[in-house]
Amino acid sequence: MITDSTRNSLVATGLGTLMRGAGLFTRFIPIPQPTLLVGPGSSGRLGQAIAGFGHRKILIVTDSIISKLGLLKDLTDALASGGAEFVVFDEITPDAPIPLIEKGIAFYRAQGCDAIVAFGGGSSMDASKAIAVAVSNPKPLRQLAGYFKGLRTPVKIYAVPTTAGTGSEVTVAAVISDPEQHRKLVIIDPRMVPKMAALDPCLMTGLPPHITAATGIDALTHAIEAFVGNWTTPYSDGMALSAVGLIFENLRIAYRDGGNLAAREKMSLASTYAGFAFTRANVGYVHAIAHQFGGLYHTPHGLANAIMLPLVLKFSHPVIVGRLALLAVAARLGTEDEDEDVLAQKFLDGVDQLNADLGIPATLAALKEADIPALAKAACWEAHTGYPVPRYLSQQECSDLIRQALPKATPATPPKRRSKKAAKAA
Ligand SMILES: NC(=O)c1ccc[n+]([C@@H]2O[C@H](COP(=O)([O-])OP(=O)(O)OC[C@H]3O[C@@H](n4cnc5c(N)ncnc54)[C@H](O)[C@@H]3O)[C@@H](O)[C@H]2O)c1
Ligand SMILES: [Fe+2]
DSSP states (O other): OOOHHHHHHHHHHHHHHHHHHHHHHHHHSOOOOOEEEESTTHHHHHHHHHHTTOOSOEEEEOOHHHHHTTTTHHHHHHHHHTTOOEEEEOOOOTTOBHHHHHHHHHHHHHHTOOEEEEEESHHHHHHHHHHHHHHHSOSOHHHHOEESOOSSOOOEEEEEEOSSOOOGGGOSEEEEEETTTTEEEEEEOGGGSOSEEEEOGGGGTTOOHHHHHHHHHHHHHHHHHHHHSSOOOHHHHHHHHHHHHHHHHHHHHHHHOTTOHHHHHHHHHHHHHHHHHHHHHOOOHHHHHHHHHHHHHOOOHHHHHHHHHHHHHHHHGGGOHHHHHHHHHHTTSSOTTSOHHHHHHHHHHHHHHHHHHTTOOSSOTTOOGGGHHHHHHHHHHHHHHHOOOSSOOOHHHHHHHHHTTSOOOOOOOOOOOOOHHHHHHO
16 A cells, blocks of 8 residues: 555655756756856946947836835946946836736837846846846747746846845746736746846845845745755855855844945845855755745745745754754854754754844744645645755645644633623613
């Protein structure tokens, strides 16, 4: 009789082989890397460089908050003084939905553009990537989701991330949302990687603390999932460990003191390094589950990751002790001479403590018991068809894991006893 556990291990073995095969393949696909300009004022320097490239007209894709904060100024001043023509599309909303991206595509075409500057958080950068693929490959966006679905090379993209972050400035992925199906779609194509990117800490000083926290834990999750998965390479490991060290050293500072340029710059480097790591070694269950929370409840991506990260790490713990120990050393939570088990536990505790220091809740207020089976099914499908997870979850185990993020029931408060006088008046 095939018991649940046998079935799990069959699934694990079959998928494990498939995933390892795909991992070997991804090791050899050339992934282009953007030229990086780093430091205060680098968005202006990027504008100077782009102005020299002779584009006919550039589309700047961003959101209205960034536009109103005046963050585009250094870039647009540099483009204007270099004689480059540009137009701004500043309507992107978090997890850009398909109809909005279609509006961006129509605007790009109507304006006769031939390049894009993606300016903002992951939502603006990913919307830009989707626009770039779709204008070169005119077919419905849903048909572009998946691996290499567009034949023709996307138009050129340059990127200026304003969160730290998604790492989208260096990754092969674009995540958009499908409001009809309440889910997120991922487009994957190495040719979407921007040609150049500016990591300018001056743009990040006004990020509200809760967004600094959530986006910082997104970057941490990229580094950790890339490091504990089955597709690691020496390159992805190096990038992931550097990112983890920088995040443990700087995220609390950036959260408490948003104007600290040194901490902001190091967080943006960490986010980019984590992007390099996971674009090679991929992510895992934390992301698979977070994408479902994002699709159904519109939970901000970083917050969804931050809630699930400790739970998934504790589940994976038995098979990744050595890797957790290395992460603890990179995070300076312990030293190499300590026992691996002790170091691994220190890393799990360190992640819990970091979340607590950043005001991240342990549960997701929007999560409902009735939704859990479907969320688990979709998360398992996403993970088991694409992510090299170190320890497999059955759908039931995934449901149990998600259930741990349910808001705790508040004890009913006993009704106040009314005084005899009040009772009479009533
Ligand atoms: N392509 C990838 O490789 C990849 C990786 C991880 C996540 N993602 C996707 O990225 C999206 C999330 O991106 P995000 O977390 O960067 O958030 P976001 O782009 O949705 O921005 C979040 C909020 O922060 C505001 N904001 C951004 N920069 C600001 C600044 N400098 N100052 C003040 N406010 C600012 C925005 O206006 C927005 O309201 C999700 O859709 C997620 O799925 C993509
Ligand atoms: Fe992410």
